[in-house]
Amino acid sequence: MKKLFSLALALSIGAAVFAQEKKDATLNIVPLPQQVQIKNGTFKINANTKIAFDSEEDKKVATLFQDFLKSNYSLNLSLVKSASSNTIYFSSKNAKSTNAEAYELNISSDRATISGKAAGLFYGMQSLIQLLPVDKKASIEIQQASIQDEPRFAYRGLHLDVGRHFFPVEFVKKYIDILASYKLNTFHWHLTDDQGWRIEIKSHPKLTQIGGYRKQTLLGNYKTDGDYDNTPYGGFYTQDQIKEVVAYAKAKYVTVIPEIEMPGHALAALSAYPELGCGDKPGPYTAAQTWGVFDDVFCAGKEETFKLLEDVIDEVIPLFPSEYIHIGGDECPKTKWKTCPFCQKRIKDNNLKDEHELQSYFIQRMEKYINSKGKRIIGWDEILEGGLAPNATVMSWRGDQGAIDAANQGHDVIITANSYGLYFDHKQGPDQNREPLSIGGLSTLSKVYSSDPMPSKIAENNKKHVLGVQANIWTEYIGSSNKVEFTVLPRVLALSEIAWTQPEKKNWKNFSEQRAANQLAKLDQTNTF
Known part of the structure; x- marks a missing residue:
């Protein structure tokens, strides 16, 4: 870890800056107090x-x-x-x-x-x-x-994808410590995806028995390389372990929001229950062994799909005191829906225009069920397509237009766009050849710090709908806890400041040369939280 940490430090702030002495009388606190x-x-x-x-x-x-x-x-x-x-x-x-x-x-x-x-x-x-x-x-x-x-925003979050790569409970606790150390208050736990289902559901045990494991994993870049490691991979959290993590987070004043992906990113679930795919004879499916977006998604025309997902929600809700359940909603290709007789019948029976409105039907139906259980939904900004669910909160990741549209319609939003530097799985320095393999993109410390997660095109009377800001860590190319820490540090320091501190008080020179450098000196010495 020491080697990766030193690299992150040099890429983001620079070794020379790291060694500088205190420059002014500001206290070395991150985020900067009001x-x-x-x-x-x-x-x-x-x-x-x-x-x-x-x-x-x-x-x-x-x-x-x-x-x-x-x-x-x-x-x-x-x-x-x-x-x-x-x-x-x-x-x-x-x-x-x-x-x-x-x-x-x-x-x-x-x-x-x-x-x-x-x-x-x-x-x-x-x-x-x-x-x-x-x-x-x-x-x-x-x-x-x-x-x-006091904080600028009520929602200050950090996300971790455990679907692509699985991380043990002890590291998840350490991750929560990182959040809490810098006054972040929300842990977004991405628990299901095409490559793995990571949460025990007792009524449907095959979700983890089968969906929790894949046969092998791609080596190298998924767009250019074709070699695999020929090694089975998997893991999942028992419900007791989930409770343990949630209790640990509560003691650190961190709320845990689970994400159960639907209707897309469903290959792991379909590998366990192939009858929930589209068509009369769906499957067979396997949990994905590579990265990307896949055409096989939950069938929106079969009642069995909603029965399973409602059963899942019924077991998820008691585990998480959070008022929110994140249901994904992103990157759902409509290819299989277009030729599926069940989906086409659903469109016809409900007077829907097309497959985009079918996705809206899917999301709104699940929202109604989740609302009936006393919870609210969050979804990625694709849930705007075909008509937004009435009480949904939008997590805007594809730029800020989704946030602008949703807030101006009176919906709560959370800013998490890669255009703000909030995708921490992107590389963090201009000399990208020095960094480990990543999915691409560039998210420097200064880019994160310079962001203001309050889009100017949101009407003044609707800015109250911007709940806050979150950074995401997708783990296609992040297979170890050391690499997670490398992606988080030191950018989490900038995230904490844009989430907590009023924008007019920010000062990049003071932050990078003094306060962040001091925090990193402590971490470099101890390597612990």
């Missing part, structure tokens, strides 16, 4: 320092900070329920803002006080952690300061 007042002097943390808290909810965050100091600085500080001198104090009773994620951090000569509601205390703790010294053997002195902070 208001900072730096004062004279420091607060020293030593073996006699206590960690105080108000409520049992506050104690949860205080305990996280206690654990961090113990594991990273070999300090085992006591927890107490009343603040005094030489104290780090977590206080919800002194919260002033109505924003649940807002916090204040006041550091004086003898005390550091974090005020806010539960999530705010957690984010204040993250800011305090970032102020700790890079050298973990040095005395711990923190700059005296006063910070008032």
Whole structure:
């Protein structure tokens, strides 16, 4: 990992910048807080320092900070329920803002006080952690300061595709740690795709028994190479493991949103239940062994398709407290639908114009079912085609036109477009020959940082529908946890800042030469979160 991390660092910021000393008086916090007042002097943390808290909810965050100091600085500080001198104090009773994620951090000569509601205390703790010294053997002195902070956007997300390549639970937890460290609050878990079905569904066990595995995997670029590794590949998460991850994320104030792809990207599911493909005698199918978009999708004309997907939703919903279920909706070729008697009958019986309206029928039917269970859907921006489902939230990935159209129609949107640099599986430096094989594209640190996820063509009264921003990691060419970390770092730092900080406060020079460089120095030293 060290080698890949150093490469990412050099590509994105540059080794010379990484070595520079502090340039100005800004505190080394990412994302940049909304208001900072730096004062004279420091607060020293030593073996006699206590960690105080108000409520049992506050104690949860205080305990996280206690654990961090113990594991990273070999300090085992006591927890107490009343603040005094030489104290780090977590206080919800002194919260002033109505924003649940807002916090204040006041550091004086003898005390550091974090005020806010539960999530705010957690984010204040993250800011305090970032102020700790890079050298973990040095005395711990923190700059005296006063910070008032709250996020720009309510939705601040990072996605991980585990369909193309599977990642173990322990790494998924580490990934959640990365999000939480930089005040991202949503983990979009892409659990199904053509190459693998990764979530246990007890009513339909073949989804993982068969659909969770593929015979082999393509080596090299899927457009130019034709060699395979001749090695079976697969894996899936049990429902108990899903619960474990969701609980872990909740403790870090991260919401997990599952994605179950439909009606396209369905080959893994069809390999398990081929009768759900188009035609009288569909299949046989196998989970995809290469990348791309495939013509074989769920048959929209068969009731059995909806029965299986409703059964899946019935098992998914209890596992995820999130108000949202992501149902994909992207890259669904209509080739098989055009010649399928079942799909054509569905079009005729429902007075639909064409296959695009058939996809809209599919999405709206699933939305109605999911809404009846008390949840809302998110879909990629293709769900706009043929008519948008009434209560759907659009995840705009093909530029920002989908976001503009949806928001101006009164629908909530999330910006996640590759034109904003938000596809982290794209290469991140101008010298792309130095990087591992990727799907292509270029998403530099500066491109991510310069993005403003508020399209100007959205009417002023509809900008409230922009919930926030997310970066995506598709894993066609990312087969190891080390490579995932390489794609995330350091671009997640820029993502966190465009998601949290007001755009007029951003400063690329300060970010790249000081604050991000300081964060990366810590990561380079420890290689842990």
